[in-house]
Amino acid sequence: MSSQHKSTSTGTVAAAVEAFAAGQPVLIHDFDDREGEVDMVYPAGDVDSAAVSRLRNDAGGLICVALGPEVADAFELPFLADEIDHPVAESDHLGYDERSSFSLTVNHRDTYTGITDADRALTISRLGEAAADPEAVDFPREFRAPGHVHLLRASRYGLSDRKGHTEMGVALAHEAGRPPAAVVCEMLDDETGEALQTEDARAYAEKHGIPYVDGKDLIAAFT
Incomplete structure (x- = not known):
C-alpha cells in the first residue's frame, strides 16, 4: 500500500x-x-424516527440491530437457525459465510404494531441504551418477540473470526466509545433492485456528508 493511499x-x-x-x-x-x-450503519442508541425513515428510503434493505456477544449473552439471544425445528433450517452452506448471524425479532413493549418509524425507532434506541449495561436490563420485561426489528449476534471472536457488517458495526461502536449495538441496513438500487454499486454509494456519501469506508481498511485499523 502506498503511503498516500494508507493516509487516505x-x-x-x-x-x-x-x-x-x-x-x-x-x-x-x-x-x-x-x-x-x-x-448504512448507525449507533443504535441514536436512532430516531428520521433515521428509520432514511434507512427505509435511502438504504432500502433490512433494518437490523447488531449486538456484541456480551450483550447477546446477557439477553440470552440464540442464533435463530439453532432454534428452528423445521426442515428449512437445514439449508445449504451460505455462499458468503459459514453461518447466519440472525437471532430473534423483537418489538419494545411500549410500541403498538412495531413497524412504524416511531415504533422501530423506540425499539432500536432502547436496544442501544440497554447494550450499555445489559446485565441491568430485564430483557423479556422490556421487549417481546416476534417483532419488527431483527437482531444479529456478532461473532464471539469479532473481526478475527467473521468479517461481516455485523462485526464491523459492533467494532466501529467499540472504537467510537459507544455501546456495542449498531444498526445495519443494506443499500439497494431502486432501478435494478440489486445492491447499490459502490460508486453510487460513494456519491451518496459525498452528497450527504457521510463517511464511506471500505471493510478492508476498517479491519486493518481495528485488528
Whole structure:
C-alpha cells in the first residue's frame, strides 16, 4: 500500500469513528468477494424516527440491530437457525459465510404494531441504551418477540473470526466509545433492485456528508 493511499484510508476510518461517536451514520462496504454490499450503519442508541425513515428510503434493505456477544449473552439471544425445528433450517452452506448471524425479532413493549418509524425507532434506541449495561436490563420485561426489528449476534471472536457488517458495526461502536449495538441496513438500487454499486454509494456519501469506508481498511485499523 502506498503511503498516500494508507493516509487516505486512515483518514476515512478516523472520520467514520468520529461520526459514529457523534451519533451519525457511516457507509461500510464489506468485500466484493463476500456480500459485495454497502450498508448504512448507525449507533443504535441514536436512532430516531428520521433515521428509520432514511434507512427505509435511502438504504432500502433490512433494518437490523447488531449486538456484541456480551450483550447477546446477557439477553440470552440464540442464533435463530439453532432454534428452528423445521426442515428449512437445514439449508445449504451460505455462499458468503459459514453461518447466519440472525437471532430473534423483537418489538419494545411500549410500541403498538412495531413497524412504524416511531415504533422501530423506540425499539432500536432502547436496544442501544440497554447494550450499555445489559446485565441491568430485564430483557423479556422490556421487549417481546416476534417483532419488527431483527437482531444479529456478532461473532464471539469479532473481526478475527467473521468479517461481516455485523462485526464491523459492533467494532466501529467499540472504537467510537459507544455501546456495542449498531444498526445495519443494506443499500439497494431502486432501478435494478440489486445492491447499490459502490460508486453510487460513494456519491451518496459525498452528497450527504457521510463517511464511506471500505471493510478492508476498517479491519486493518481495528485488528
